[in-house]
Amino acid sequence: MAPKVEIQAVAKRFGAVEALAQIDLDLQANEFVSLVGVSGCGKSTLLSIIAGLQRPSQGQVLVDGQPVEGPGRDRGVVFQTATLLPWLTAQGNVEFALRGEPMGRAERRQVAREHLALVGLTGFEEAWPAQLSGGMQQRVALARSLCYRPQILLMDEPFGALDALTRHDMQELLTGIWETHRLTVLFVTHDIEEAVFISDRVVVMTPRPGRIESARVIDLARPRKPEIQSDPRFHELADSLLRGIRQQSQSGQPDQLSQTGQPDQPDRTG
Numbered sequence: 001m002a003p004k005v006e007i008q009a010v011a012k013r014f015g016a017v018e019a020l021a022q023i024d025l026d027l028q029a030n031e032f033v034s035l036v037g038v039s040g041c042g043k044s045t046l047l048s049i050i051a052g053l054q055r056p057s058q059g060q061v062l063v064d065g066q067p068v069e070g071p072g073r074d075r076g077v078v079f080q081t082a083t084l085l086p087w088l089t090a091q092g093n094v095e096f097a098l099r100g101e102p103m104g105r106a107e108r109r110q111v112a113r114e115h116l117a118l119v120g121l122t123g124f125e126e127a128w129p130a131q132l133s134g135g136m137q138q139r140v141a142l143a144r145s146l147c148y149r150p151q152i153l154l155m156d157e158p159f160g161a162l163d164a165l166t167r168h169d170m171q172e173l174l175t176g177i178w179e180t181h182r183l184t185v186l187f188v189t190h191d192i193e194e195a196v197f198i199s200d201r202v203v204v205m206t207p208r209p210g211r212i213e214s215a216r217v218i219d220l221a222r223p224r225k226p227e228i229q230s231d232p233r234f235h236e237l238a239d240s241l242l243r244g245i246r247q248q249s250q251s252g253q254p255d256q257l258s259q260t261g262q263p264d265q266p267d268r269t270g
Contacts, residue, residue, distance in 0.1 A: 002065060004029040004184045005050065005152065010059035011209075012045055019045045021209035023059070027152075030182040032175075034195035034202045036241065038249045042210030043188045044156050050186065051077045051154050063152065076145035080157040082137035084129040090116060090140045091125040097144045115143040119173060135166035139173070146177070153178075155187045159194070167191075168226060171198055179223055192245070196238045197224060204241065206248050213248055216241060 003026035012020040020042045027033055035043045048054045050061050052071040061068040063075070071077075084093045094112035103111070116125055119139040129137055138158055145153060155174075159167040175198050178185055189195050195202045196218055204213045218237060220228060228234055 001029070003027060004031070004064065005186075006062040006065075007046070007050070008060050008062065010046070010049060010056045010061065012042070012049065012054070013057045018209040020049075020056075021211050023210065023212060025203065025212055025215075027184050027186060029184055032178055032185045032187070032198060032200045034187045034189055034199040035205065036189060036192060036195050036202060037205035037210065037213075037245060038207050039190070041205040041207050043205060046205075046210065047077075047154050047156050047186060047188050050152075051075055053077075073148055074150055075152045075154055076148070076150035078138070078141050078145050078153070078155045078158045080160050082129070082134075082141040084137055084140055084144075086129050089126050089128055090121060090132065090143075093129070093140055094144045094147050097147055101148060111147055112143075115147040116140070118146065118177060119143045133166075135162050135170060138162065138170060142174070142177075146181075150183070152184045152186070155185065157188050157190065160190065167194070172226070174198065175222075175224060192238050192242050193229065193234075196220070196234060196241070197229065202241055204244055204248070214244060 005027035007023050007025040010020060010023040011018070023046060035046065037043055045054065049056050050068065052068050052075070063072075084090075085096060088096060091109070091112050094115055095108050098108045098111060101108070113122075113125060116122065116139075119142050121136065121139050121143070124132065124136065127136075129140070132140065141158070159170045162170065171194060174185075187195070187198060199218050201215055201217050203215045205211065206213045216237065220231070220233060220237075
């Protein structure tokens, strides 16, 4: 079966800074893949290229065999900050994402309510973003990204700013949604235990310029509950990944940004 996403020889430069070099990676349909590595290794840049928000300096990304030329409704994106529109309610924020869909106002409202219920926000439809906690705002952002039924979900450290308990709740929520609805997910994170808990496969990137260093299959049974984090196999996988990242960090080149100054255009290289 052909991969859902094919990343072929992708490289990215920002002026003198080489952020990504020769990235080759396939994502299978319904696979949950986490991308890890030291800060600045290009994780967020790679995700942004797959989302169509940036163009590679060379190489290409294919989705279902077709080149990515820009953002598309086949790909939903969730960032670290929820980026909700403050003048719209939770319901309104989700409905806003459905603009242009071939549905009437009543159907948009119903679809939005269904997706808010999916992320556990029944009863908060009319709440304003400022009235919601950080975790609840991210739930709205997730509902907004899922409501138009993308086949691929791209997530850039979406739980990084949350407290530990809320983050664990969101991890369970996300994996539950994924197990039910079967999406291809690419999840950027700095948290190795988070990556092991949620993923089918964890891909490790080298320090800048980012390359694929290794990919580890996570052979833990699903569905996964928090108790699995006390399993010796869980710790074995997490420790092995962490050692690999530390070795990469110790052997990597100095951060090019610290030597050459800022890139010639704004970018979060992740």
